[in-house]
Amino acid sequence: MTVQLRTLAVASLLACASYAQADVAFDANLELDTTYTNKVSAPNTNARAGGLDLGGRVEVNAGAKATNGASFVAGRASLLLNKKGETAVDDMWVQFGNAGADIKLGRFEAMDLFPLGKDTVVEDNTYGGYRANSLRGRMGSNVFHAALGLNASSAVRVELGLVETKEAGKAKGFRPAVTYSAGNLTLRGGFESVKVNGTAGTQNGFGLSAGFAVNKDTSVNVNFAKKEDDKSFGVNAIMGAAGLGLIQSNGAGAKKSTTVYAAYTLPLMGVKGASVTPALSYAKGPTGTDDQLALRVRINYAF
Numbered sequence: 001m002t003v004q005l006r007t008l009a010v011a012s013l014l015a016c017a018s019y020a021q022a023d024v025a026f027d028a029n030l031e032l033d034t035t036y037t038n039k040v041s042a043p044n045t046n047a048r049a050g051g052l053d054l055g056g057r058v059e060v061n062a063g064a065k066a067t068n069g070a071s072f073v074a075g076r077a078s079l080l081l082n083k084k085g086e087t088a089v090d091d092m093w094v095q096f097g098n099a100g101a102d103i104k105l106g107r108f109e110a111m112d113l114f115p116l117g118k119d120t121v122v123e124d125n126t127y128g129g130y131r132a133n134s135l136r137g138r139m140g141s142n143v144f145h146a147a148l149g150l151n152a153s154s155a156v157r158v159e160l161g162l163v164e165t166k167e168a169g170k171a172k173g174f175r176p177a178v179t180y181s182a183g184n185l186t187l188r189g190g191f192e193s194v195k196v197n198g199t200a201g202t203q204n205g206f207g208l209s210a211g212f213a214v215n216k217d218t219s220v221n222v223n224f225a226k227k228e229d230d231k232s233f234g235v236n237a238i239m240g241a242a243g244l245g246l247i248q249s250n251g252a253g254a255k256k257s258t259t260v261y262a263a264y265t266l267p268l269m270g271v272k273g274a275s276v277t278p279a280l281s282y283a284k285g286p287t288g289t290d291d292q293l294a295l296r297v298r299i300n301y302a303f
Contacts, residue, residue: 024064029273029302032056037123038293057082059090070098090138097149104147109137110161111177113190113207114223117236118243120263120277121296125285127257129232129249132207132225134194135163135175142167155181159190168198186211192227203228230255241265259283273302 032054039050058081065074078090093106113132116122137145143165150158161175177190188209195202205227213219223234229252236245244262249255263279276299283292 023066024062026060026062027302028058028060029300030056030058032299033296034298035121035294035296037295038290040125040290040292055083061091072096072098072102100151102149104149105145107138107145108147110135110145110147110175111159111179111188111190112136113177113188113209114225114232114234115209115211115221115236116234116247117219117221117238117245118263118265118279119245119261120243120279120298121281121294122245122247122259122261123281123283123292123294124249124259125257125283125289125292127249127251127255127285129247129251129257130205130225130227130230131223131232131234132190132192132205132227134171134205134227135161135173135192137161137163139163139165140167140170143170143172166197169196171196173202184213186213194227205230254286257283257285268299268301271301273300275300 033056034052034054036052037050060079060081061076063074063076065072073094073096075094077092080088080090082088089107091106091108093104093108095102095104097103113136139145143163146162148160150160152158157179159175159177159179161177163172163175165172171194173193173195175190175192177188180187186209188207188211190207192205192207193202194205205225207223207225209221209223211219211221217240218238220237221235223232225232230249231251232247232249234245234247236243242262242264245260247257247259249257249259259281260283261279261281263277265275265277268274268276276297279296279298281292281294281296285291
């Protein structure tokens with residue numbers, strides 16, 4: 001009953017917003033995942049029983065952007081309702097500024113320094129490595145997240161991120177990043193200074209990424225990230241409806257993992273906004289650990 005009342009309340013607010021703000025845009029979509037994973041035993045840290053399961057969620061989005069001369073204010077809210085009947089918030093942020101600088105506050109994802117491409121399913125083995133995303137965002141409810149964006153030119157954007165929280169075991173710190181775009185080439189680089197509450201010291205990491213759009217349907221990404229002894233290299237490509245990728249991660253001692261993944265999207269029954277995506281992921285870890293296999297069929301339907 002609580003979930004139903006909460007969902008009804010949010011829906012009512014969104015409906016009221018449509019009358020109060022004529023340029024608010026609404027959309028919704030369904031994502032349904034049928035996933036098979038093999039059984040993984042100790043000493044794997046992500047040990048699982050394996051087998052077939054069905055998961056998914058409905059996402060309802062509301063967003064708006066208004067301008068006043070050279071200034072603007074934008075906002076977005078995303079409500080998730082999963083298959084168990086539980087509600088959650090994905091994005092919830094406000095952004096304001098002008099063409100030269102802006103500030104973003106709330107729950108959001110900052111600049112991606114290790115883009116995975118078509119990552120319908122990417123399962124790690126015993127070790128996932130570091131992907132320059134400890135402070136990227138979408139943190140818990142009690143986390144402060146802000147990003148100052150500076151547009152140095154039409155090709156260069158600088159993002160200065162700050163995450164602050166007192167929650168035990170949660171990461172906080174400073175995350176500057178920059179992106180450079182020239183024609184079909186996009187370069188990204190950034191730094192993370194990460195402090196985990198309840199632990200001593202600060203760990204510093206960085207991420208570098210180069211993306212190239214071969215044409216409107218084909219693109220390639222090459223990524224590298226390192227924090228202390230943890231480092232990851234990744235390469236992936238999207239070719240029309242198909243995507244594939246490789247991630248190689250290494251850390252201190254015997255920590256290592258090699259993950260390959262692929263996906264292909266097909267139209268579903270010829271209906272606009274409906275698609276089905278078969279995908280697979282295979283991860284190999286250190287000697288003495290089980291390999292991780294995941295097969296997934298994802299159905300998407302944008303209402």
